[in-house]
Amino acid sequence: MITFTSFPSPPQTTAGHGRTKHHPAVEEDVAMDLDEDELSPGGSRLTCPGDSITSSQAFMRGHGTYVENEEVIASVAGTVERVNKLVTVRAIRTRYNPEVGDLVVGRITEVQPRRWKVDANSRQDAVLMLSSVNLPGGVQRRKLESDELQMRTFFEEGDLLVAEVQAFFSDGAMSLHTRSLKYGKLRNGQLVTIPPILVRRLKSHFITLPCGVDLILGLNGYIWISKHVKENDQEGEEGFDAEAVYSNQNDDIDDATRNAISRVANIIRVLAAHFVPLTDTILLEAYEWVMDQEIGTREILLEETSDFFVAAMTGSRD
Amino acid sequence: MASISLSKSEKSYIQTSLTSTPPIRGDGRSLLDYRPIALEIGVVPLANGSVRLNIGKSTHEGAGGTEVLAAVKLEVEDVVNGDGVDGGRVVCSVSCSPAAYPHLSSNALDDLSYDMTTVLNQTLAHPSLRPSNLGILPKKKSWGLHLDLIVLADSGNVFDALFMAARAALWDTKVPVTRVVEYQAKKGGAVRQDDMDVEQESGLDTRQVSRAVDFELPDYWDEGETLAGQDRWPVCVTLNIVSPIYYLDATLQEEASTPLRLLLALSFPKTEAPTLKASRLLGPGEVELSQIKALVQDGEKHAGELFAALEAKLREEDVRRNQKARDRFILR
Structure with missing residues (x-):
């Protein structure tokens, strides 16, 4: 039995070129002023590559981020994690990061x-x-x-x-x-x-x-x-x-x-x-x-x- | 052949599952089932014909499956001084992306692309398949058809994918219409001395010397007629033989545990009987000649089914493409 299908058509990118689009779940977070509470370890926040996370004066950049114009910017899609002043982004598509006991x-x-x-x-x-x-x-x-x-x-x-x-x-x-x-x-x-x-x-x-x-x-x-x-x-x-x-x-x-x-x-x-x-x-x-x-x-x-x-x-x- | 490493127990598990009654495959298919094949023509804007093909793409994920990109480029070649051939020629080349075979060294990758190129080039560049409309100026200029294929990902059954992509890309190819240009001496003009010589000799010369010296393109470059002999381009089926059974469309794991593979490239011309264009035996296994006969007959049946399904999909793609072109025209 042989079945032929088509490739899914790419998403239409007609509108919204001017501003960054976010997942509805994080839209409000992004719209809010970035402050320390938001990066609390409890709530998870998703990023896209290029999303600005926070100011680089208050935080240190970790894995999955880079600094530009005094802002910490995500370089991968993933979840933001913070340990004290260190901000990292844990990528969704990545190789396995081993931990002892795994x-x-x-x-x-x-x-x-x-x-x-x-x-x-x-x-x-x-x-x-x-x-x-x-x-x-x-x-x-x-x-x-x-x-x-x-x-x-x-x-x-x-x-x-x-x-x-x-x-x-x-x-x-x-x-x-x-x-x-x-x-x-x-x-x-x-x-x-x-x-x-x-x-x-x-x-x-x-x-x-x-x-x-x-x-x-x-x-x-x-x-x-x-x-x-x-x-x-x-x-x-x-x-x-x-x-x-x-x-x-x-x-x-x-x-x-x-x-x-x-x-x-x-x-x-x-x-x-x-x-x-x-x-x-x-x-x-x-x-x-x-x-x-x-x-x-x-x-x-x-x-x-x-x-x-x-x-x-x-x-x-x- | 390139294959992933597999432990002995995995190999034996796959082999016993395949040969048990009823046969069981790792993804629940029956022996003769193909994975879903996704196909799109006209993906490369600057090529004369192109196709993207994927066998076994998982439904929502972007990745997965054997992915091949094929594109045809036509170039004007000089028969006298260049490497063109009178009446046109077909050249195929396959290159494998390192991402498709991350475990191979660059030398091994070159060898593999060379192997695939050989199989495709020997089959498709054969004079019996040469389209009749590749000539431009007899004995002077002709189209050189360069078919380039890239293996972007390999999850098994790469040869079927390559031949299918090649057929689809050649189907999609449009040859620009050319018109011959001749120079004619002005009536009553001064006739040069050397032309006079030719005129005098021509009474004895039986050769037909064409007066055509150049050509022009009446259409835009992206218009044209389809390649002649569209229905003759072959499709390939790979029979993976685990004695006493064979199966189609192996995954990478199944390929690694199969001792012998028989490639059959068959052409199905509209008016004539199907012909076998190429066959290859790959792998260390053995098979008897008497078995080959039966396998070729079965292969013809499966190739016929594959051919019919591909034909239907290509016609559908043609319609979709024309629709898209019309839409764009309206928008403009």
Whole structure:
């Protein structure tokens, strides 16, 4: 089946050239005199590139801003944030800004002496040290020279893994660790990529949907959707099974689960395209709604269905 | 081929899903479904014909999908001294934007653009497809048709996109109408000595020497007639073969886990039977000759569907474009 569509026509820019246009929500804020209260951390304010934020005499410019004519001006579209006298703009479309303790999903790009380089959608590749992974033979085991020689048996180029941000190097690159049974190599599923800003910090980033699908919401915007693994089937601390942890072999996955994985992937794609932040509740609701309406996996992506679907999702939250 | 890195388990997941019954794809399509294709002609104001094409653009986001921009520029070429060919010629070139392949080095990117250029140029510049109205002055001047394509983003199935964009851009191309100018000696004027020589010799000379020396453009530069043989420009279907099945319109992930791809470029002339213009096998996989036959037959069917859908869309775009031009005229 082949369908042809047209590109959406560009917005008409006939009126309002003379003055800057703002989103209705911020129109009043902009019209008001800029004072200190407005930049309070409580209320969020959106900017467009070129919007003047405040006077540069009272405030310092931070990331996403520049100074011109003694005014601090936003250089990106995003939300204004202020710490004391420092004004920054957090961009909406940006790479992932790591913080210690974040859960990320990454892909190995390079194997180097005693370390792996991991693509985690950040500005630089992350580093996973050989000393920060669990190796077969127990947690307390010392790393031997032979381990360094067979690093590719643990992770090789292209492998996906889930890890936690442990620390930062002096150049700003993040260091990851997988020293927990929850972390490690990923299999039995597929990856979906969304803008990192859409993943909220949650109590748990491991979500199990009732359709037999596990989700790992990486804070870097990489989302792993896989077949559900039962708690007690996970590799235990004592019988740390190297073959299972570092295996490249998929389990048997039945068609229903594969369909569910595809469906969840499409739901996430549609929500991301409509810029809806992902949480565990919205995903659960979305999946139930799609099942109730008996929408096919492919149909979710169609324009009318997706608009209808997102309207139903965002409406029910209010 | 350029492909993103994929872990072994992802590859095996995709392969098993594709070969299971019924087959399941990552985005819920069936094996023979295409993603939605967005197309707009006449996007480059200074080109003789242009198109922007996107396969698999996500509905609201600006990004996503394989995006190709194609433009045709006609240049007058000298057959005698320049590199023109009598009767006109077609030259294709494909360049890949580094943004489409951020993981490739500039050398690898050049190689990739060269590969794509070769496939397109060998197919479209073939003498059997040459439009008949590219000549200006016989044995002196002709149009050189330069078709340039840019891959702005690649999310799989780039060859189908390139061929479709090429066909649409050539469809959109308007060749300026030319009129031949001849110099005639004034009646009763002094005839120069060297002209006399020619006159004397011509009794023995059987060659038809055209007297035309130059040409003029009766129309404005942006008016003209469409290229001859519009219906013959081929479309391409890529059959991605994961034995024993094949599927169409692979995403980047699916492409990376497919061992073998068969490109078939078919032309569907109005009056004649469809002809296969080019075929390529890409990838490390193997296929038997007996299978190829069946695959080519299937490919012809799918290409026919794609051709018909593209044809309908192009006609619709032509109408839309004329409408837009009229509106602008009224405004003026």
